[in-house]
Amino acid sequence: MPPRLILRKGRGQRQQAGHPWVYEGEIAAVKGRPADGSVVDCATWNGTFVGRGFYNSRSKIRMRILSRHPDDTLDxxxxxxxxxxxxxxxxxxxxxxxxxxxxxxxxxxxxxxxxxxxxxxxxxxxxxxxxxxxxxxxxxxxxxxxxxxxxxxxxxxxxxxxxxxx
The missing domain is CATH 3.30.750.80 (RNA methyltransferase domain (HRMD) like)
Structure with missing residues (x-):
């Protein structure tokens, strides 16, 4: 399982509606130690899967979502x-x-x-x-x-x- 970004409580509506970006200020926690450019998952504060995409700790856009399906492998x-x-x-x-x-x-x-x-x-x-x-x-x-x-x-x-x- 890839590392996971956990969104702050009350966040995630934009992403669940289809927006492909997760901003730095929307993240409550990072589970695991993702390398920049690697694949990460994103979930709401209560564990609902939001998407899978590429991570960058040096960008205001911390994640760009490529898939909304937890079974997809970004290969x-x-x-x-x-x-x-x-x-x-x-x-x-x-x-x-x-x-x-x-x-x-x-x-x-x-x-x-x-x-x-x-x-x-x-x-x-x-x-x-x-x-x-x-x-x-x-x-x-x-x-x-x-x-x-x-x-x-x-x-x-x-x-x-x-x-x-x-």
Whole structure:
């Protein structure tokens, strides 16, 4: 079982309504010793499961929820399935487009991950440490799913302001 964030009494309504972020001030306790970027669970003060996502002790947004199901494992297969779903949506909506946003972070249930296509190149921005730590995996999945070989990572202001090719 992953480490667990316990929300303060009276908190959790936003997350239970679908909001994917857990802020620092909403947390009453941290059970276990989660590493930054690792998977954690979140529960209300009375033990109700809220979600599973990536943790970052150095951010005001301590957790970004990727799943509302306690049986989900946030592994390669999980991320691949979510990416494939987002890409299929864009293909349906914009079948001829060669420049468009492929992944809309929270809108595609991948908080902290934005993916844009510019012709034969893909540019990825990770605004969450958990996503940033999985760059190589994400690059491989995008190459596999799109057939595009040029995947670049744009670093946010919190990181180095560079572009890295994967």
């Amino acid at each position: 390669h297969e999980f991320l691949h399935t979510r990416l494939a779903w987002a890409l299929r949506r864009r293909e349906k909506l914009y079948p001829q487009a060669t420049s468009l946003r492929l992944v809309h972070a929270e809108g595609d249930l991948l908080p902290g991950l934005t993916v844009d296509r510019y012709g034969d190149a893909i540019v990825v921005q990770c605004a969450a440490l958990g996503m940033d730590q999985r760059q190589d995996d994400i690059a491989g999945m995008l190459k596999d799913l799109t057939g595009i070989e040029h995947v670049y990572f744009r670093k946010t202001s919190a990181c180095a302001a560079t572009m890295a090719y994967r």
